[in-house]
Structures are given as C-alpha cells and as structure tokens.
Amino acid sequence: RYRMPRPTHRRVLTVANQKGGVGKTTTTVNLAAALAMHGVRVLVIDLDPQGNASTALGVDHHLGTPSVYECLLGEIRLAEAAAVSTASPNLLCIPATIDLAGAEIELVSMVARENRLKQALSEEALAELDVDYVFVDCPPSLGLLTVNALVAAKEVLIPIQCEYYALEGLGQLLSNIDLVRAHLNTALHVSTILLTMYDGRTKLADQVTSEVRGHFGPTVLRTVIPRSVKVSEAPGYSQTVLAYDPGSRGAMSYVDAAREIAERGAQMDVPQRQDGR
Numbered sequence: 076r077y078r079m080p081r082p083t084h085r086r087v088l089t090v091a092n093q094k095g096g097v098g099k100t101t102t103t104v105n106l107a108a109a110l111a112m113h114g115v116r117v118l119v120i121d122l123d124p125q126g127n128a129s130t131a132l133g134v135d136h137h138l139g140t141p142s143v144y145e146c147l148l149g150e151i152r153l154a155e156a157a158a159v160s161t162a163s164p165n166l167l168c169i170p171a172t173i174d175l176a177g178a179e180i181e182l183v184s185m186v187a188r189e190n191r192l193k194q195a196l197s198e199e200a201l202a203e204l205d206v207d208y209v210f211v212d213c214p215p216s217l218g219l220l221t222v223n224a225l226v227a228a229k230e231v232l233i234p235i236q237c238e239y240y241a242l243e244g245l246g247q248l249l250s251n252i253d254l255v256r257a258h259l260n261t262a263l264h265v266s267t268i269l270l271t272m273y274d275g276r277t278k279l280a281d282q283v284t285s286e287v288r289g290h291f292g293p294t295v296l297r298t299v300i301p302r303s304v305k306v307s308e309a310p311g312y313s314q315t316v317l318a319y320d321p322g323s324r325g326a327m328s329y330v331d332a333a334r335e336i337a338e339r340g341a342q343m344d345v346p347q348r349q350d351g352r
C-alpha cells in the first residue's frame with residue numbers, strides 16, 4: 076500500500092480564505108485524513124467556532140469539551156484537548172466549541188494576542204503528540220483567530236472555488252499574509268493553492284482554473300477537486316469523504332492532492348534518498 080513520504084521537519088499549514096463556503100474545512104479534514112490513512116501522523120486544529128472540522132472528524136465538541144479555546148488561553152496543554160478522530164488512529168483533532176466565538180473579541184485585550192496559537196503549538200507540545208503535519212482550519216474572516224493561525228504556521232494553503240469571483244478578496248488575504256510576514260512571522264509563505272468544487276461541465280470552471288494557474292503558477296496543485304455530492308454528504312454522517320465513499324472521485328482527488336503536498340514537502344525538506352526508502 077502506498078505510504079505518503081514523511082517530512083523531515085514537521086509541517087504546519089494554515090488553511091485560509093476569508094470567504095465562507097470555498098472548501099476550507101472540507102479540504103482540511105480530507106487532506107488530513109488522506110495523509111493519516113497513508114501512514115503519517117496528522118493534527119487538525121479546528122479554529123472555527125462553528126466546529127465543522129471537529130464534526131467531520133467525528134470528534135466531540137459540545138460545550139465543556141477541552142478545546143482550542145482553553146489552549147489559546149494557555150489553560151491547558153494541546154495534548155489535553157487532542158482527541159483521536161474516527162477517520163484514523165493517526166489523526167488527532169483539537170476541537171472547537173462555541174466558546175471560541177467569544178475569543179475573537181477576548182483576544183483583543185490579551186498579552187501577545189497574535190502569538191497565542193504559536194505558543195500552544197510549541198515544539199514540545201507537538202513532539203508530545205508525535206505528529207508530522209498540522210493543519211489549521213480558519214474561520215471565514217481575517218480577524219485575530221486567522222492572524223493567530225498565520226503566525227503559528229510556515230505554510231498557507233488557500234482553497235479557491237472554481238466559481239465567479241474566485242479571485243475576489245484574495246488580494247486582501249495576500250496583503251494580510253504580507254503584513255504578518257513583515258511583522259510577526261518571516262517564514263510565512265503561500266506554499267499551496269488548491270482548486271475546489273470544479274464542475275467540468277461548465278466553461279467557467281476552466282476559465283477560473285487557467286486564470287488561477289496563470290496567476291499563481293506552480294503553487295497551484297495539479298490535482299483539482301471536483302464538485303461532488305459525496306463530498307457534501309459526508310459531514311452529515313460525521314465522516315470525511317474518504318471514509319464515507321473511498322472510491323468516489325472526491326475521495327480519490329483528495330488522496331491525489333495529499334500525495335502532491337507530501338511529495339513536494341519531501342522535495343523541499345529531504346535530500347533524495349538513494350536506497351528508495
């Protein structure tokens with residue numbers, strides 16, 4: 076069975092786009108599940124008060140569950156909030172409860188308000204969880220929660236929906252990323268763009284695809300995620316599409332996208348091994 080290459084250095088990817096409904100959460104949980112099911116250890120941080128990533132990963136997130144909120148406040152360790160996803164024993168999730176809805180405002184008056192997630196994701200904390208990848212699922216805004224996610228990661232993954240106005244608002248996200256890089260996190264860069272909800276029957280989808288590729292070049296993954304009913308049904312069963320219908324085009328395309336990400340990362344970080352291991 077194919078195993079995803081493990082990165083030599085732990086990779087932290089923030090999945091961001093301030094537009095709602097572009098596929099951030101779907102992309103986060105399915106890429107994470109694809110990597111985990113192929114042998115690497117993955118942590119998903121649910122940073123959206125809606126808790127959709129927690130739901131899709133089959134992780135409890137009712138009020139009172141130890142969550143990312145307490146981690147941001149520094150009240151508990153990451154490991155105390157981490158729950159194993161039903162998707163894979165290699166997949167952990169820090170759930171979001173409704174408490175997180177207040178955090179956007181509460182953070183404003185806190186010390187080191189932009190660095191809270193970074194502090195929670197210390198080397199020590201991640202080593203304790205023994206994960207190779209961390210994916211942070213952002214809320215649909217450019218507020219302090221998203222800023223925390225951008226400070227805590229090296230890589231940004233932007234899902235772009237193959238729709239009208241796909242690029243609208245992206246400039247704002249990119250200039251926020253530039254600001255964070257200039258002032259808070261010099262290592263931050265957009266490493267990955269993933270086209271989602273591609274509908275091959277429309278001419279528009281191809282126009283958007285070539286526009287995005289023309290604009291962002293090789294940052295855009297070759298794999299495109301098709302619009303598929305299975306993908307949208309899966310969260311209703313508290314599942315990733317990989318568990319819900321592993322043979323579906325949606326599931327297979329997320330595995331392909333995950334493999335591209337893993338292989339790129341391996342190229343970035345690891346000198347090619349001669350022994351083929």
Ligand code: ADP
Nearest residue numbers: 095096097098099100101272301302303306307
């Ligand atoms: P975001 O996190 O950016 O708000 P979601 O991942 O929640 O976006 O996706 C928005 C909606 O679109 C959800 O109902 C989701 O199930 C659906 N969806 C996402 N990707 C696909 C896809 N490839 N095909 C069909 N529906 C999709």
Ligand code: MG
Nearest residue numbers: 099100123127
């Ligand atoms: Mg979401």
